[in-house]
Amino acid sequence: MSPRSLMSRNGSRGLLAVVATAGLLAACGSGSSDSADGTSSATLQLGWIANVENAGPYTALDKGYYEAEGVDLTITPGGPSTTVEPLVASGKALVGLSSVDVVARAVAEGAPLKIIAATLQTNPTSIMSLADNPVNTLADLKGKKLCSQTSGQSVINAVLTANDIDPDDVTMVPADYDPAPLVAGDCDAFVSVLNNQPLTLKAQGVETKTFTLSDYGYNAWGNVLFTTDEALADDDTRKTLEGIVKGTAKGWSDAIADTDAAAQLMVDGPGKDQNLDLDQQKLAMASFVDLIQTDETETNGLLTMSADGIKGNVETMQQLDVPGDDLSSLFDTSILDAVYADGTDL
The missing domain is CATH 3.40.190.10 (Periplasmic binding protein-like II)
Known part of the structure; x- marks a missing residue:
């Protein structure tokens, strides 16, 4: 697992100026492209390495859930020196994974970002x-x-x-x-x-x-998925975002249902070059279940961002003196609304 606590991920590394610069520049692209067969190619930038912290997306990739949604997704691992916000703000990735407060501080510095889904409903x-x-x-x-x-x-x-x-x-x-x-x-x-x-x-x-x-009272979601305002404003890109969020939710559903299999996948596959310990990864994956699956996700679906949850995150950010006149505007639930329009059974 990441040796950095989620509460401080990327938080004090003096790189928000880079995020701001990326946010204020015209985006180089949307982090996605369309092919002749209607499939869209996109990149998901992780904040940490390929281990069970990211078992949901990799399970979805392994089982073809993104492909079924018409998305040819590339998952790019992160690491200790990775700051995700500028990569998304500049268009090098369509979606990134980070923590709520770091995305909020980037937005305060000028990065045009929105949080669209939340993996860890309980901060660990x-x-x-x-x-x-x-x-x-x-x-x-x-x-x-x-x-x-x-x-x-x-x-x-x-x-x-x-x-x-x-x-x-x-x-x-x-x-x-x-x-x-x-x-x-x-x-x-x-x-x-x-x-x-x-x-x-x-x-x-x-x-x-x-x-x-x-x-x-420390209500800060972990491993939130975020994208740009520009991506959300484009109808075609929104469909790609829906496919990524839906595929990721299905991947996490499978990973939670069989935590040992998810750990095995990460050890033998995407995380093979990390020399991961299988027993430790099994323990870590099992510990994720109660962080990802809560009463609210049982009602609203995995990755949910409920009104009460958003309120709690805003209150926590205010306690941390995160700048912003309307921190609730950081969250956009429209992609989740579309994914779960017909119910939580995906």
């Missing part, structure tokens, strides 16, 4: 502690040492403040994404991703206790 950013010395609640952090990535400390401070906890009551210990300092006793708790560091330690025989920041 969590507080992890050792099982034999647990930190059970946010309030339990008072007087404790918390290992946190520097780029994510503003989020931690915002969540603490929103829950009437003075951030000064928690000692922040700078750390990267390796949980070794927690095991070594350098801190009492560690800012982690629910489907990453806890699983890494479990594989090493270290039992942990975790709770998610979403339990305390």
Whole structure:
């Protein structure tokens, strides 16, 4: 899994100026093209490598779901140095995967982007502690040492403040994404991703206790699909977007239904050059189920963006001081509306 928490993905790397420049330039293209047989070619740019974090799109590609929708889709993996927003804003990719707050900050800098679907309905950013010395609640952090990535400390401070906890009551210990300092006793708790560091330690025989920041009002969707205003304004490109979103939803449905098969696909196929560990990938894939499939997706379909969900994301961004006079306008549900026009059974 990505060693970067979803709350800080791309967030403090000094590259928003690049996003803004890309957004203000006339787009080089829409990230898609049409062929003589009516099939449209398009690119989906991932934020991270080809592992189970992206099992939905790869499962859809493997099973021909995009092809069935008339889309010849190329999936481009990302990595530690990948910033997705400028690639979509400049037309090098039609759709990208990123986090809500990073897309919002790019829009505030001038990038013409819209979020059209949300993969992770529950944000997996969590507080992890050792099982034999647990930190059970946010309030339990008072007087404790918390290992946190520097780029994510503003989020931690915002969540603490929103829950009437003075951030000064928690000692922040700078750390990267390796949980070794927690095991070594350098801190009492560690800012982690629910489907990453806890699983890494479990594989090493270290039992942990975790709770998610979403339990305390941190409502930020993860791995959202986004595109450009220009793409949404074009009827032909909208059909391609519908095909990508529909195919991705079907891919995630299959991946959730058989998590071991999804993990096997990633290890043997797209992620083969990453030397992924199958057992770890199976654990990680299983942990995605409750993050992707919720009561709202049962009602509205996978990748849904409900009105209540949008409201929660806006409130969270406001707590994080994300600029924007109307943050709700960042979300466009029209593609999802079209995909699920005949019901949630795709």
